[in-house]
Amino acid sequence: MSNAAHKILVVEDEPDIRKLVQYNLLQERYKVLEAEDGEQALKIIQRDKPNLVILDLMLPGLSGIEVCKLLRERPDTAKLPILMLTAKAGEADRVLGLELGADDYLAKPFSPRELVARVRAILRRANGAGQTENLPSYNKGGLKIDFATYEVFARGKTVKLTLKEFELLKFLVQNPNRVLNRDQLLDRVWGGDTFVTPRTVDVHIRRLRKAIEKDDSKPQWILTLRGVGYKFDEKALEQ
Ligand code: CA
Numbered sequence: 001m002s003n004a005a006h007k008i009l010v011v012e013d014e015p016d017i018r019k020l021v022q023y024n025l026l027q028e029r030y031k032v033l034e035a036e037d038g039e040q041a042l043k044i045i046q047r048d049k050p051n052l053v054i055l056d057l058m059l060p061g062l063s064g065i066e067v068c069k070l071l072r073e074r075p076d077t078a079k080l081p082i083l084m085l086t087a088k089a090g091e092a093d094r095v096l097g098l099e100l101g102a103d104d105y106l107a108k109p110f111s112p113r114e115l116v117a118r119v120r121a122i123l124r125r126a127n128g129a130g131q132t133e134n135l136p137s138y139n140k141g142g143l144k145i146d147f148a149t150y151e152v153f154a155r156g157k158t159v160k161l162t163l164k165e166f167e168l169l170k171f172l173v174q175n176p177n178r179v180l181n182r183d184q185l186l187d188r189v190w191g192g193d194t195f196v197t198p199r200t201v202d203v204h205i206r207r208l209r210k211a212i213e214k215d216d217s218k219p220q221w222i223l224t225l226r227g228v229g230y231k232f233d234e235k236a237l238e239q
Contacts, residue, residue: 006123009033009050011041011067012085013059017108021054024112025119038062042070045077052123054115055102057086065100072101081126083118085110103178125177138173141237143212143221145173154212164189165208168201172222172232181229205230 008030012018022032033048035041038059045053053071057064064084071077084102103122106115138145144153150166152159161169168189172180182198190196205224209216220236 003029006052007031007033007048007050008119009035009041009044009048009053011035011038011053011059011064012056013037014056017056017085020112021115024116028116028120030119038064038067041067045071045080050080052081052083052119052126054083054085054119057084068100068102079126081122083115083122140234141239143173143237145169152212155214159211161208161211165204165211168204169208169212172230173234176232176234179225179228179231185229201230 008025010018010021010025010032011034012021013036018034018036022034025032033044033050035044038061041053041055042062044050055064055067059067062070064086068082068084071080071082082102084105085108086105087108103125104118106118136146136148138147142155145151147170150161150163152161152166152169168185171185171189182201185201186196186198190200205222206216209219209222213219213221220239221233223231223233225231
């Protein structure tokens with residue numbers, strides 16, 4: 001998909017910043033849509049189905065966080081890529097944005113080049129993720145998984161996993177480089193099972209690391225984000 005085929009919605013109430021973002025995206029030949037507030041953004045998203053949303057945190061009316069939450073709750077926009085913009089560079093905002101399901105985060109002031117680089121990375125990831133979901137196998141760097149036969153190989157060696165560990169690994173590799181909190185993992189991997197707690201996730205992650213990491217005391221593939229959750233670092237597979 002060329003850039004021109006991608007529609008990006010910029011949600012920002014400050015006209016100067018909106019224009020700056022728009023200008024830089026147009027230079028890269030993206031199609032750009034604009035919204036001044038959250039309500040307008042939701043309408044445009046429903047009507048024009050953008051491929052990515054650049055969402056400012058501080059908006060009049062519905063805040064960026066509320067918009068993000070609403071988008072994640074709706075099945076048709078649950079996976080819509082979101083790049084959050086914020087004036088605050090604080091760790092708490094960053095964690096909050098990612099926890100609510102933003103794909104990435106950029107603090108103001110940002111360089112236009114950085115913004116464009118992030119947009120490109122998120123779109124590449126989003127397009128790639130859609131493909132891996134239907135692939136019969138996963139094969140990157142030191143990790144190979146056959147989804148049909150449930151075989152897993154780490155650095156060329158067969159790895160024995162329980163069914164749940166396998167499903168957890170499958171979900172992680174299908175959502176690479178993304179912060180996944182315990183509730184999301186419980187929901188997606190354990191589904192309606194009510195006898196599990198967030199601790200269950202930690203226990204399974206620990207076992208999975210023992211099975212596939214080179215040194216499970218220094219995990220490189222499945223990373224912990226303290227207080228938030230876990231992230232499967234796909235780039236580390238190539239090392
Ligand atoms: Ca703003």
